[in-house]
Amino acid sequence: xxxxxxxxxxxxxxxxxxxxxxxxxxxxxxxxxxxxxxxxxxxxxxxxxxxxxxxxxxxxxxxxxxxxxxxxxxxxxxxxxxxxxxxxxxxxxxxxxxxxxxxxxxxxxxxxxxxxxxxxxxxxxxxxxxxxxxxxxxxxxxxxxxxxxxxxxxxxxxxxxxxxxxxxxxxxxxxxxxxxxxxxxxxxxxxxxxxxxxxxxxxxxxxxxxxxxxxxxxxxxxxx
Amino acid sequence: xxxxxxxxxxxxxxxxxxxxxxxxxxxxxxxxxxxxxxxxxxxxxxxxxxxxxxxxxxxxxxxxxxxxxxxxxxxxxxxxxxxxxxxxxxxxxxxxxxxxxxxxxxxxxxxxxxxxxxxxxxxxxxxxxxxxxxxxxxxxxxxxxxxxxxxxxxxxxxxxxxxxxxxxxxxxxxxxxxxxxxxxxxxxxxxxxxxxxxxxxxxxxxxxxxxxxxxxxxxxxxxx
DNA sequence: TATTAATAATAGTATTACTATTAATCAAAA
DNA sequence: TTTTGATTAATAGTAATACTATTATTAATA
Numbered sequence: 061x062x063x064x065x066x067x068x069x070x071x072x073x074x075x076x077x078x079x080x081x082x083x084x085x086x087x088x089x090x091x092x093x094x095x096x097x098x099x100x101x102x103x104x105x106x107x108x109x110x111x112x113x114x115x116x117x118x119x120x121x122x123x124x125x126x127x128x129x130x131x132x133x134x135x136x137x138x139x140x141x142x143x144x145x146x147x148x149x150x151x152x153x154x155x156x157x158x159x160x161x162x163x164x165x166x167x168x169x170x171x172x173x174x175x176x177x178x179x180x181x182x183x184x185x186x187x188x189x190x191x192x193x194x195x196x197x198x199x200x201x202x203x204x205x206x207x208x209x210x211x212x213x214x215x216x217x218x219x220x221x222x223x224x225x226x227x228x229x230x231x232x233x234x235x236x237x238x239x240x241x242x243x244x245x246x247x248x249x250x251x252x253x254x255x256x257x258x259x260x261x262x263x264x265x266x267x268x269x270x271x272x273x274x275x276x277x278x279x280x281x282x283x284x
Numbered sequence: 285x286x287x288x289x290x291x292x293x294x295x296x297x298x299x300x301x302x303x304x305x306x307x308x309x310x311x312x313x314x315x316x317x318x319x320x321x322x323x324x325x326x327x328x329x330x331x332x333x334x335x336x337x338x339x340x341x342x343x344x345x346x347x348x349x350x351x352x353x354x355x356x357x358x359x360x361x362x363x364x365x366x367x368x369x370x371x372x373x374x375x376x377x378x379x380x381x382x383x384x385x386x387x388x389x390x391x392x393x394x395x396x397x398x399x400x401x402x403x404x405x406x407x408x409x410x411x412x413x414x415x416x417x418x419x420x421x422x423x424x425x426x427x428x429x430x431x432x433x434x435x436x437x438x439x440x441x442x443x444x445x446x447x448x449x450x451x452x453x454x455x456x457x458x459x460x461x462x463x464x465x466x467x468x469x470x471x472x473x474x475x476x477x478x479x480x481x482x483x484x485x486x487x488x489x490x491x492x493x494x495x496x497x498x499x500x501x502x503x504x505x506x507x508x
Numbered sequence: 509t510a511t512t513a514a515t516a517a518t519a520g521t522a523t524t525a526c527t528a529t530t531a532a533t534c535a536a537a538a
Numbered sequence: 539t540t541t542t543g544a545t546t547a548a549t550a551g552t553a554a555t556a557c558t559a560t561t562a563t564t565a566a567t568a
Binding site for chain 2: 098099101102190191193194196197198199200201202205210213214217218232233234235236237238239240243244247248250251254255257258259260261273276277280281283
Binding site: 328329330340341344348349350 | 523524525526527
């Protein structure tokens with residue numbers, strides 16, 4: 061198979077493809093750093109422009125607003141995760157091993173070696189945990205969804221569904237369990253970091269804890 | 285036992301107790317309606333003031349900002365849910381029946397008859413589904429949490445934990461499963477309404493679907 | 509070299525979030 | 539009853555944010 065490791069995100073998300081110019085690439089790279097530092101609410105195009113010595117208007121030529129920029133970043137992440145799910149799990153022996161590896165992919169930050177883009181993967185993972193739900197928990201979700209901009213998330217969910225169904229074809233809720241796995245990975249990681257009383261995590265090994273919890277949840281759900 | 289059905293929310297959340305004046309009560313009531321209509325991002329104090337024929341500054345005398353106002357509304361909801369969990373489940377025969385009723389409380393909008401405040405319960409439930417995660421998924425979560433303003437959520441979570449532990453004392457993740465139940469109720473209801481491909485819900489009976497899914501998840505997790 | 513096209517920077521505006529100050533109301537003390 | 543003090547709300551702002559129209563600059567092509 062011939063494939064290139066670049067994830068083309070839906071054209072509707074940007075005004076101008078950030079991958080097409082050096083400035084565009086720098087905007088996305090610096091945006092990931094700054095959203096991680098400030099949080100999405102405090103992140104503005106003006107601050108980003110100052111940070112990278114360009115102008116606000118130049119950034120607006122690539123993205124309509126910061127919400128679309130976040131959506132672009134998350135689309136990249138979801139596409140990349142789908143890629144990992146497809147190609148990293150394929151060689152594994154059985155559906156149990158595949159599902160276990162899947163949980164590790166969802167809970168552990170991406171490794172720096174994986175992928176080609178020089179985005180900070182640690183930061184990206186933290187952004188996914190803290191900010192991802194903000195792209196769909198909005199009044200405009202219907203109009204946004206019409207441009208298929210959530211397709212990478214749905215595709216990832218569909219892939220996980222396939223794994224679930226191949227492990228237990230009789231299971232009634234493969235899609236819901238998939239999205240629950242993804243969302244719960246995020247919420248439990250966030251809670252274990254910031255509101256630990258909402259979890260059973262200890263002071264350390266929070267990632268391991270969440271992985272253990274999700275595996276328990278997943279395999280018990282899929283028991284015959 | 286002597287109790288009154290008014291949920292005193294943490295004083296740190298407001299500048300002036302909205303329950304203490306007629307204007308304060310009207311502000312909260314109208315805020316619920318307007319957040320539901322506009323979504324939290326588009327909701328502003330200026331719009332709320334115009335809606336109810338008062339001034340922006342008057343609202344600022346009660347709440348520092350709209351984030352605190354949302355926190356106030358959610359605290360009221362979480363306290364009310366804990367009340368329902370304690371007093372509605374208590375008469376039920378066994379832990380299985382209690383957990384089943386719990387899932388129904390989490391997934392179904394509050395009934396208008398329940399509680400005393402004349403908040404729109406349908407709107408409130410929809411706000412909880414769509415907006416609740418926005419109060420903790422922020423950079424300032426640590427400072428916010430220091431004032432114990434998430435205590436009602438943690439208390440609710442602790443109550444559910446007790447139910448879980450009484451059903452299966454050996455279960456390893458009672459708190460995480462509790463928060464997962466709450467969060468998943470919200471995310472699956474949202475997805476079934478707006479991004480149905482992320483679920484296995486059909487065109488109708490979405491609430492029933494989510495309840496069925498959560499019960500399956502819960503009881504399989506708690507199997508010995 | 510002149511012309512056109514692409515790109516970025518300047519300089520705005522409208523809205524939002526928030527606050528300092530002033531005005532109005534009301535209750536208690538003189 | 540009037541005066542004072544305290545509480546409350548409204549006016550009129552400011553700083554920051556989100557976004558855009560226009561101008562300037564650079565690069566490509568005729």
